[in-house]
Amino acid sequence: MAGLRVVPTWRHGQERYYVLLPDGRNIAWYDREAGRVNLLGQGRREAVLRALAPYLSGPVTVGPPPVPTPSELVGLSLHPDDDLAPNRPGEALLVDLDRDPAPPRRLRPDPRRRELTAEQAVGDALDRLEPAGWRILHSLPLPGGARIHHLLIGPGGLFCVHSLYARKQRVRIGDPHITVGRAAPTPLLRHLRHLCDRASLALTAETTPVLALAGPAELDMDTPPRATLVVQDEDLTALATLAGVLKPADVESLYTHARDRHAWLRV
Known part of the structure; x- marks a missing residue:
């Protein structure tokens, strides 16, 4: 999927990389410390991983966000x-x-x-x-x-x-x-x-x-x-x-x- 943009953030000691559509909507984020890519839609999995490739460090788990406590x-x-x-x-x-x-x-x-x-x-x-x-x-x-x-x-x-x-x-x-x-x-x-x-x-x-x-x-x-x-x-x-x-x-x-x-x- 063309036009995906990765925005790095750092808040409360956590490093995250958000994947955004051209219109600014968030479709995934990568939590480096947890080694997890959280997807908001499985249909964009490959495109998200390609966009995040330069930022990934080691093996990662890919899937939907964990259920909130x-x-x-x-x-x-x-x-x-x-x-x-x-x-x-x-x-x-x-x-x-x-x-x-x-x-x-x-x-x-x-x-x-x-x-x-x-x-x-x-x-x-x-x-x-x-x-x-x-x-x-x-x-x-x-x-x-x-x-x-x-x-x-x-x-x-x-x-x-x-x-x-x-x-x-x-x-x-x-x-x-x-x-x-x-x-x-x-x-x-x-x-x-x-x-x-x-x-x-x-x-x-x-x-x-x-x-x-x-x-x-x-x-x-x-x-x-x-x-x-x-x-x-x-x-x-x-x-x-x-x-x-x-x-x-x-x-x-x-x-x-x-x-x-x-x-x-x-x-």
């Missing part, structure tokens, strides 16, 4: 406005900066820029956990204007992750207060644990608070804070070794529930 069907049924899965790290800050940019001649840097840098650094580190069976959501809005920076769901459980910009600064922790550099101490750990409690209520599952320092930073901590993990952004990948709490089906079920905006409206 119940969790996948729920995700597919979400209205785009209610689906939080596409949110980028720092999504709320990106929208805010776009609507209300800082004056061009501001004497001091816009603090939102530092917050955005922290959320993007931590978010990128968390996204690298996906191949190990973890699911990540970013910038989850809560009633009252609060926001969960990152929600991590995987074999090791649920983690509510808060990003803190601390590049080349000393961070002193005296639970519940956090002091960054010369700034005044703030009860950030109390706020983080409150957000974590709201996440546990929304998902009816135990959630662990994590303070992620975007740095690296110098950390001054006499004793670990109560029921809270404190890590550098570069050490977040160590969470991939945690396991034994959630099964894959539980991970997908919680992720499907958490990505629905309505799940957070009453917490």
Whole structure:
């Protein structure tokens, strides 16, 4: 079949190649990691394989797409406005900066820029956990204007992750207060644990608070804070070794529930 076009994409750690008709309709896609070509119509099998030939790596399985799981069907049924899965790290800050940019001649840097840098650094580190069976959501809005920076769901459980910009600064922790550099101490750990409690209520599952320092930073901590993990952004990948709490089906079920905006409206 003439005129087939192959479009490579990369999303959530998955490399795919979509085969499109001249009018833009999708008729197949190749999942390189799974080694599978998914056909939407058997009549185009040979033409699709010829178009994909330059991109195939090793033997592949060819056939119709696998039947979606119940969790996948729920995700597919979400209205785009209610689906939080596409949110980028720092999504709320990106929208805010776009609507209300800082004056061009501001004497001091816009603090939102530092917050955005922290959320993007931590978010990128968390996204690298996906191949190990973890699911990540970013910038989850809560009633009252609060926001969960990152929600991590995987074999090791649920983690509510808060990003803190601390590049080349000393961070002193005296639970519940956090002091960054010369700034005044703030009860950030109390706020983080409150957000974590709201996440546990929304998902009816135990959630662990994590303070992620975007740095690296110098950390001054006499004793670990109560029921809270404190890590550098570069050490977040160590969470991939945690396991034994959630099964894959539980991970997908919680992720499907958490990505629905309505799940957070009453917490």
